[in-house]
Amino acid sequence: MAIDEASFERLSQHIGMFRHSTNIGVILSGGKIFLIDSGPSKEDGKRAEEALSSLFPGAKIAAVIHTHSHADHCSGSLYLKSIPGVQFWASAQSARIMEIPSAVPSLYCGGTAVTEFDDPQFTLPEPVRTDRITGDEEADLEDVTLQFISLPGHFFGQTGILARDKKSGTRALFAGDSLFGAELLSRTWIPFMISQTEFRNSVRKIESVQTDAYIPGHGSRLDSESIHACAEMNILVTYEFESLILKIIGTGLRRTEDILKDIADYAGIRLKVIPFYLIGTTLRSYLSCMEHEGKVSCEIKENKLIWKRRI
Secondary structure, three states, rough: OOOHHHHEEEOOOEEEOOOOOOOEEEEEEOOOOEEOOOOOHHHHHHHHHHHHHHHOOEEEEEEEEEEOHHHHHOHHHHHHHHOOOOOEEEEEEHHHHOOOHHHHHHHHOOOOHHHHHHOOOOOOOOOOOOOOEEOOOEOOOOOOEEEEOOOOOOOOOOOEEEEEEOOOEEEEEEOOOOOOOOOHHHOOOOOOOOOOOHHHHHHHHHHHHOOEEEEEEOOOOOOOHHHHHHHHHHHHHHHHHHHHHHHHHHHOEEHHHHHHHHHHHHHHOOOHHHHHHHHHHHHHHHHHHHOOOEEEEEEEEEEEEEEEOOO
């Protein structure tokens, strides 16, 4: 869905969102606009500015608040940073990563990234500075209160933003990728994450927040009735993936790439270069977390890293 007036959804007088491949939150306070994430391309930032000019004549974008540093959530900021006076807010970890964009694909590849990750969808082509570091705190704006909530698991420094409209009392939690919509989970059975344990804890934290709307980074907004089913689905896929890993390792000593091949074969996935690295990074994260929890162990055998099941 394009970022335009038609894709704008008003949640209250001062809170709204653009429905997009990556959802963008919109906070209107004191004649200023605060965006939550900025979309997966530089052009998305321009389209957001144009749509907001029509929706709220005279209001100017004051800041972009990043939930995390993945390019599909902050690439629109490459355009927005050209607008005088626009600030960028992020957690300390997200801020550092956006200042060194090559760090993200280097993490996936374990060193210098392969050329496929040059795509702006995966790697910011230039740094985005951060003007304000956010922690577990509140920002008291004129018409809206923003509460920043640490939601680790998917990626470093991920932050959720709970917005409360002071006039109506309406609340909306912009969760970034700490919660995946059912649409994405139906397409991507193995969502990217660096800790399934922290991800589950973050999903439970989101589920416990009392709010009128829960907005995942990708997918339709949820309400107090639908959040529980979505939360259970998010947690279930992590346990299913972990169970499959244990089942594969249980057949004998296995190398990481052998486990990855068996998972892809099981899921009917024909791996290409980028999915190989993204799913591979997620797999290695799962294995490391499971090793910390005593479920698996690793050893070097014939100069190969071998995984074995412990439970």
